[in-house]
Every structure is written in C-alpha cells, then in structure tokens.
Amino acid sequence: MSYDPPRPAGRLLLTPEDRDAPARTARLRGLGLGERSEPALDAFADRLARRTGAPYAMVNFLDGERQFFAGLHRPERDVLTVDTDGTRPEVGRYLARDHGFCPHVVARRKALVLEDVCDYPRFAGNPVVDEFGIRSYLGAPLIDSTRTVLGTVCVVDVEPRPWGREGLDTIKSAAAELVPLLEGREPGGFLI
Template sequence: MMPDRHLLLTPVDKEAPARVRRLRGLGIGDRPDAALDLFADRLAELTGAPYAMVNFIDENRQFFAGLHTPEGTRPGAGLAAAAGGLGRYLARDHGYCPHVVVRRKALVLEDVCDYPRFAGNPVVDEIGIRSYLGAPLIDRTGIVLGTVCVVDVEPRRWGRAGLDTIKMLAAELVEQIHRREDGGI
C-alpha cells in the first residue's frame, strides 16, 4: 500500500507575493545579515540547539538570513553547505518553516519521526533533522515575514519552556525589525 502522499505536501502559501513585497520594502530576506546571524547565535544559546535560523520564505525557497551551526560556520550567500549539509538556502518543500508560516503559529516537533505528516520531509533523510521548534515572525502589517527556528539531529524534549522561549524570541525579533524600519537601528 502506498503511503498517504498528501500528508507530506508543503502547504499552499497565498501570502507569499505580499510577503516578498514586504521583505523587499524592509530590505531583508535576500542576503546574509550579521545582526540576524547574532540573533541566530542567541537562539541557539538560549535553546541549547545546535542549529538556529532566522528564515525568510518566498514563493520558491527559504533563505536563512540569520544562521547558527554547531561549529559556528557561516556559509556564503550561495548554496555552499555548512556542517550537516545546511546552507543559507533550502527549497520551499523542505523543512517545517513553511508550515509555521501558513499556520501562523508555533510548531513543536520533539521527534519528527513521531509525526507521519512531517517524518517524510526531505530534511530528515538529506540533513538528518530529528527535532524542530519554530515560531512565525508576524509583523505589524499582519504579514508573516518568516520564522525563527531551531533544529537538532537528535530527538529533543523542547517542552513548554522551549515553546515559550521561541515565541518570546520571535516577538523580540519582530520588534527589532520594526525599530530598524523606523530608523531606530
């Protein structure tokens, strides 16, 4: 019997064109950003995760404008791979952030293999991701700009504390983006 392939589909993202326009207006989401790399470092530190990202998503791909990897490497803007095969770009149908963007709420996957809908995602086999914790970046216009997320190659008990932390950090980053837009930083 064939597995239920519809469970693995990346959700339809009707907001993508508006998001791309908003990100362009903010001047973010299409190149590495040192401040967002530092934010990703902080995400990793506060959650104890080996990988952390500030992720912006367009119609076709995801871009990690902020990235933390275990060795602290920061791949270039191209498809250069970091430790574990994670570079700055990821196809839109890979990973879990597109689900967070469309759902407009945080997602906790302590062991992705426990969820048939998510276990078949290419990042499990290609990169070895086993756990995920992410929250949407919803700006003052109501558009979901992207996500902040952390992942691990081992199953992980994020718990309520992890969920609260990622949601708090998402809100904090949205405020930083607003200050940047307003000329504050």
C-alpha cells in the same frame, strides 16, 4: 489548518500551499529583508542557539520559491549525519520551499513544536529528515504590525528533544523580540 488535497498520484503534499507569498515577498522587499545575510541576525541566531541548547538556529524568510536564512547559527563541528558515500551535507543559507518545517509555521501562523519528527507521519517524510538527519524542530512565526508573516525563527537538532512548554515559550518570545527590530531597522543595518 487545512492542507492541500492529494496529488493526482494519491500522495499528499507535504508542504502547505502559500497563498500569502506574493504579499510577503513585497513586504520583505519593502523592509530590505530576505536578500542577504545579516550579521545582526546571525548574532540573534547565535543567542537563540545558546538559549535553547540547539546546534542549529535560524532567522528564516520565505518567498514563493525558497527559504533564506538571513540569520544562521551552525555548530563549530557539524553534527549532521554522514551520507552513505562518506560526505556530510552542509546547512547553507538557502533551502527549497518544500524542505523543512518553517513553511508549516508560516501557513499555520503559529508556533510548531516537534520533539521527534518521526512521531508524525506528515513531518517524518520531509526531505530534511533523510538529507540532513533532522529529528526535532521548534519554530515560531514572525508576524509584523501589518499581520504579514515574514518568516520564522527556529531551532533544529539531529536528536529528539523534549522542548516542552519552556521551549515553546522561548521560541515565541524570541519571535516577539525580533519583529519590532526588523520593522525598526535602518536602511542597511539593524538596531539590534
């Protein structure tokens, strides 16, 4: 995979260019996805969190500007780091496109395993590391029958995690399980 060239100031872009965003956005609209949270996708994220033991799990759809967690699992008691002012950031449904690791999965079109993001300079500088305290990531692309990458399924933790081969197999099988359900959904609902 190639990454964007350095910015004029010499800093590397941390988020890969997304040339497929217009086609993805059109495909998501055609499937009725990416505009609202879906209880069935929240349930899918809940099951994925249980399978992996991760505190956060998401079904994430990306367009050219942002990421939208149509499926989201958060722990009952938030585990994110507390800011210096005593507040704790909240994981919501939206995230800027340049935050997190899912844009890399979409651009690569393959799963990404980061057992400790701080081991990788490219990923350690991501805003979610400082803002939310994310330390590990496991994600796979949702590639539909038209070969469009709709988004990702992913899990994250605030502690380094040895995901290993089992984690990789789990996240890839979750993506493979979800894609036909996304394409086979009925207007306004899922067949999950």
